[in-house]
Amino acid sequence: xxxxxxxxxxxxxxxxxxxxxxxxxxxxxxxxxxxxxxxxxxxxxxxxxxxxxxxxxxxxxxxxxxxxxxxxxxxxxxxxxxxxxxxxxxxxxxxxxxxxxxxxxxxxxxxxxxxxxxxxxxxxxxxxxxxxxxxxxxxxxxxxxxxxxxxxxxxxxxxxxxxxxxxxxxxxxxxxxxxxxxxxxxxxxxxxxxxxxxxxxxxxxxxxxxxxxxxxxxxxxxxxxxxxxxxxxxxxxxxxxxxxxxxxxxxxxxxxxxxxxxxxxxxxxxxxxxxxxxxxxxxxxxxxxxxxxxxxxxxxxxxxxxxxxxxxxxxxxxxxxxxxxxxxxxxxxxxxxxxxxxxxxxxxxxxxx
Amino acid sequence: xxxxxxxxxxxxxxxxxxxxxxxxxxxxxxxxxxxxxxxxxxxxxxxxxxxxxxxxxxxxxxxxxxxxxxxxxxxxxxxxxxxxxxxxxxxxxxxxxxxxxxxxxxxxxxxxxxxxxxxxxxxx
Numbered sequence: 081x082x083x084x085x086x087x088x089x090x091x092x093x094x095x096x097x098x099x100x101x102x103x104x105x106x107x108x109x110x111x112x113x114x115x116x117x118x119x120x121x122x123x124x125x126x127x128x129x130x131x132x133x134x135x136x137x138x139x140x141x142x143x144x145x146x147x148x149x150x151x152x153x154x155x156x157x158x159x160x161x162x163x164x165x166x167x168x169x170x171x172x173x174x175x176x177x178x179x180x181x182x183x184x185x186x187x188x189x190x191x192x193x194x195x196x197x198x199x200x201x202x203x204x205x206x207x208x209x210x211x212x213x214x215x216x217x218x219x220x221x222x223x224x225x226x227x228x229x230x231x232x233x234x235x236x237x238x239x240x241x242x243x244x245x246x247x248x249x250x251x252x253x254x255x256x257x258x259x260x261x262x263x264x265x266x267x268x269x270x271x272x273x274x275x276x277x278x279x280x281x282x283x284x285x286x287x288x289x290x291x292x293x294x295x296x297x298x299x300x301x302x303x304x305x306x307x308x309x310x311x312x313x314x315x316x317x318x319x320x321x322x323x324x325x326x327x328x329x330x331x332x333x334x335x336x337x338x339x340x341x342x343x344x345x346x347x348x349x350x351x352x353x354x355x356x357x358x359x360x361x362x363x364x365x366x367x368x369x370x371x372x373x374x375x376x377x378x379x380x381x382x383x384x385x386x387x388x389x390x391x392x393x394x395x396x397x398x399x400x401x402x403x404x405x406x407x408x409x410x411x412x413x414x415x416x417x418x419x420x421x422x423x424x425x426x427x428x429x430x431x432x433x
Numbered sequence: 434x435x436x437x438x439x440x441x442x443x444x445x446x447x448x449x450x451x452x453x454x455x456x457x458x459x460x461x462x463x464x465x466x467x468x469x470x471x472x473x474x475x476x477x478x479x480x481x482x483x484x485x486x487x488x489x490x491x492x493x494x495x496x497x498x499x500x501x502x503x504x505x506x507x508x509x510x511x512x513x514x515x516x517x518x519x520x521x522x523x524x525x526x527x528x529x530x531x532x533x534x535x536x537x538x539x540x541x542x543x544x545x546x547x548x549x550x551x552x553x554x555x556x557x
Contacts, residue, residue: 122471122532122541122543123474124471124474124534124536124539124541125536125539128536129534129536130532130534130536130541132532222516222517287553287554289554292555292556292557293556294554294556296553296554300553306553306554307550307551307552307553308552308553308554308555308556309528309550309552309554309555309556310555310556310557311555311556311557313557315522315523315524316522316523316524316525317524318507318523318524318525318526318527318528318531320528320552320555323550323552331556332556333556333557335557338557339519368556
């Protein structure tokens with residue numbers, strides 16, 4: 081008996097001290113390239129977060145700079161960042177001209193049209209015309225104030241994608257007092273642009289991390305997929321909930337745990353339900369969309385979070401190539417059909433349904 | 434079960450299991466990691482996490498400060514005089530590749546080390 085226990089302990093010790101697998105290293109800042117190492121550059125203060133671009137390919141400092149300049153320019157044009165001069169922001173100018181048709185650049189025109197299409201397929205759960213209500217909740221650009229119900233109801237009169245129209249090529253019409261807020265797709269659009277720049281310059285693999293929203297371009301040099309873990313959807317908890325392997329896909333999450341404030345013991349998060357003007361309360365902690373297109377993923381994760389698990393899951397299951405992970409307040413994980421076999425749950429408190 | 438069995442379980446197996454739990458919790462990998470502190474985009478310090486419990490005050494701008502606490506199982510901001518307090522609320526970090534960020538102060542702390550389970554990035 082003693083012998084067998086001792087043997088067991090010995091074997092256990094051997095297993096535990098055992099072999100270490102070779103794993104990728106994370107680096108920060110410019111590194112020597114061209115040796116198959118991951119080189120990675122991070123910039124903070126863009127799109128209200130820190131942005132990291134990494135690749136195993138040999139790419140120039142100029143190309144990294146071009147990516148960051150593109151994000152910065154997009155941010156200015158879409159007026160996501162309040163500190164930017166309004167004259168530079170095409171969306172601010174469009175908002176100032178609500179009530180009359182206004183000419184915008186082609187890419188903004190396309191993005192606005194696409195946004196209205198998202199509103200249509202999500203029955204208004206995603207709506208870029210949330211602007212007038214969103215403003216009430218913000219102070220100096222930060223989601224921080226609880227507005228009065230009367231104010232919210234009054235501003236809700238100016239929310240509604242049906243009042244956005246496209247009278248002519250390049251021309252956009254917003255109803256009186258309407259305001260566009262592209263905050264819910266800014267990161268998606270930025271990821272899409274940076275991916276296009278890198279792939280257009282012959283980069284074969286890249287990992288773009290825009291404040292936790294990720295696009296994984298290509299595969300790793302050894303031919304394996306990128307392994308993306310997803311953090312638990314709770315503030316202050318940095319343990320990991322699940323893992324997916326991806327190639328040429330983005331992983332984008334909307335949740336109520338990132339930007340929020342507390343007042344009177346109640347947490348108010350930044351994803352507003354366009355129907356009520358209040359933070360969406362659909363029994364979800366988060367929605368993560370895995371898809372080829374970051375703009376779609378950004379919009380669909382927001383919409384899914386507002387719609388709730390049942391409606392959201394049904395919607396995304398109906399879109400070919402789009403997958404999603406819904407995590408409920410009960411810590412139950414629901415996934416679209418295509419993810420069921422490939423997701424790995426890492427956290428004992430969360431269960432796959 | 435014999436008394437001797439119980440003795441062996443208590444003196445050998447139990448400590449072995451506790452040791453294993455500690456090793457496999459986060460410790461071995463965590464201990465070999467470093468925290469790189471960046472101020473306004475410039476590397477200002479590299480701290481090996483094996484050095485043990487410590488508190489570091491990071492000064493930024495004229496009056497800005499963030500207090501970074503290093504513990505045996507993670508690092509976190511205990512205090513900062515920034516407006517948003519997002520950095521303080523974001524909790525304890527222990528996975529390689531994760532970043533602690535205080536945007537108002539432009540303070541960024543990145544955990545460097547060997548990835549766990551071959552994880553390339555952490556989405557949130």
